[in-house]
Amino acid sequence: MGSELELSSGFIPALYKPASLLPIARHKRSLTYLVETYQVTIVVGQTGSGKTTQLPQYLDQAGWCENGKTIAVTQPRRVAATTVATRVAEEMRCKVGEEVGYSIRFEDVTSAATRIKFLTDGMLLREALVDPLLSRYSVIMVDEAHERSLSTDVLLGILKKIIKKRPELRIIISSATLQAEDFLRFFAGDEYKPDAEPANLGGGIGTIISLEGRMYPVDTLFLENPAEDYVERAVKTVFDIHTQEAEGDVLLFLTGREEIDRAIQMISERAAYLNPKAPSLLTLPLYAGLTTDQQMYVFEPAPENTRKVIVSTNIAEASVTIDGIVYVIDCGFAKLRAYNPSTGIETLTAVPISKASATQRAGRAGRTKPGKCLRLYTQQTYESLPEATIPEIQRSNLAPIVMQLKALGIDNIVRFDFLTSPPAELVIRALELLYSLGAVDDYAKLTKPLGMRMAELAVDPMMAKVLLAAPSFKCLSEMLSIAAMVSLQGTVWVQHDGDKKAAESHRRKFAVEEGDHLTYLNVYQAFVTKGKKDSKWCRDHLLNYRALVRAVSIRGQLKRYLERFGIQIDESLSSRHGAGTGTSPEQIQRCLTTGYFAHAAKMQPDGTFKTVSGGLTLHAHPSSLMFNRKADWVIFHEIMQTGNKTYIRDVTKIEKSYLLEYAPEYYRVS
DNA sequence: GAGCACTGC
Secondary structure, eight states: OOHHHHHOOOOOOOOOOOOGGGGGGHHHHHHHHHHHHOOEEEEEOOOSSSSHHHHHHIIIIIIIIIGEEEEEEEESSHHHHHHHHHHHHHHTTBBBBEEEEEETEEEEOOOTTEEEEEHHHHHHHHHHEEEEEETTTEEETTGGGOOOOOHHHHHHHHHHHHHHHHHTTTEEEEEEOOOOOHHHHHHHHHGOOOTGGGGGGSSSEEEEEEOOOOOOOEEEEEEEOSSHHHHHHHHHHHHHHHHHHHHHHHHEEEESSHHHHHHHHHHHHHHTTOOTTTTTEEEEEOOOOOOOHHHHHHGGGGOOOOOEEEOOOTTTOOOOOOOOTTEEEEEEEEEEEEETTTTTTTEEEEEOHHHHOOOOHHTTTTTSSEEEEEEEEEEEHHHHHSSOOOOGGGGOOOOHHHHHHHHOOOOOTTOOOOSSOOOOHHHHHHHHHHTTTBBBTTSSSSSSTTHHHHHHHSSOHHHHHHHHGGGGGHHHHHHHHHHHHHHHTTTTTTTOSHHHHHHHHHHHHHHOTBBBBHHHHHHHHHIIIIIIOOOOHHTTTTBHHHHHHHHHHHHHHHHHHHTTOOOOOOTTTTOOSSSSOOHHHHHHHHHHHEEEEEEEEOOOTOOOEEESSSEEEEETTSGGGGSSOOEEEEEEEEEEETTTTTEEEEEEOOOOOOOOOEEEHTTTTO
């Protein structure tokens, strides 16, 4: 590369390589031919193949946007949808929102002129509620399908149904190598013949095409003997690289914040013993819990004579891409969520990664030049890893998905054609919950209007039920704010490393005796009256400004839905809850119970909680007001097991009698 | 005394 030239004569590298130089350009004609010929095309393309940015443009040029039709390209993540749209708009020399646009929750940057539209796959599913055949699209490209997110999997099932009714619709699935045949088998069904020519399977519905990427080779090394403590071993490896290998930044994969902090601590302690004349180390953490500003540091080039070491969770495996990484250190584990249908409890535990994940992590070392991947496990261990991670649909609470499918007219969930079907127990558990909430009837059909409306609200079923019950408790305005705050999933307060006592005293200023939900209401109301235009007010109170701005958007959206259902919302009392006039806490506590009765617990003399059936010991999460307060009965929003403790979050006191009053069937004493 | 990563008109 011409780095000397760049320095001496002021040249800077082009921001983007001209599209014609991308490997995909060579396949333009065969790609457009395949899409014309086959209803489903599986595109196997590595990083840097240009599939996401170029393929939609080829299809546009080939006439797929004539007669006012649109090409949709879905992404599992919001940021991807917006950044890719921006890039393609630049290449097509238009503004985002003109010929090229994107659509994500709260941001629809499209117009009548939009021919190529990037959107989250969740958003396309939402569109299917209004337009079940997705008739405005001529081509739907499902990008990153191999990640197997919940909404990608549901979308694939829906698309398989749609193509039977719309023979002119074209589907493109972008996938990693490993899963391409699974996708084709899924769409081609009986026509799939594994022995046929790979480029022409079955001769009708689908085909696979591979695009070469623009990746450099990555040299992969395993440990000879297993490591006793992989954090310790990772730190040693960082120093081995630093003292023995050529320049280049390091990306270290660990499982969570605690490990990351420990590793960074150890690295900085040992860095003190480095030769002062030797290059130094700059160690940076990366995990989702950091603020955006804190995350931005990892993208800045290291100062001169300094090697950057990024210590990251799984976020750097697919969601965040950092250039300049030459060395990857992979601990071989990741924290994964799973849902236990027999207890209804989610777990978050570190588990061995899959071979596909290990390959993806290694690939992070080969983006700018040949790299090395150091795996902190043996080759034997690697061989024993599962090929791919269990898809989310097989380890999630399916109540929201079941409701959504039913709203799309798919009543028989067990017989719905999933790429991989969820375990029956997950479906049964979801149906039981929806039945107890009154969302489905004895025949497992969505009730009208309750179940239909719950399906349309973009909150989980329990909260949806609470919102729809709120008018009869005269607390809808308050409950809208509470639902919006709960949707933020614990991001209301900014994490503060230093002074924990200060953080606690800030929280206490907003604390409400009845529990976390009313405290959220208090924070929301203070924000809209005092802090809405003032991020400093939020900083002073250790509140997350961006999260609260988002809460305002979510509340607005939920309010518009309810108005569309014809529900009146009296906002006149919204800032005056509490004692005296307006809504009493009791109305809110009662209303919450109508949705969260299945999440009830009783406090024990030792301060822990027990479920109604008495079996499980639960702990108030330290972020909850109930962490060190007395209560009798409570309801909670979330229950999760980490390590060997089970925590409940977003906890509010109730009376035992509410449970019998609002869920007599559920708590019937026989 | 603490939680991986995502998402919804």
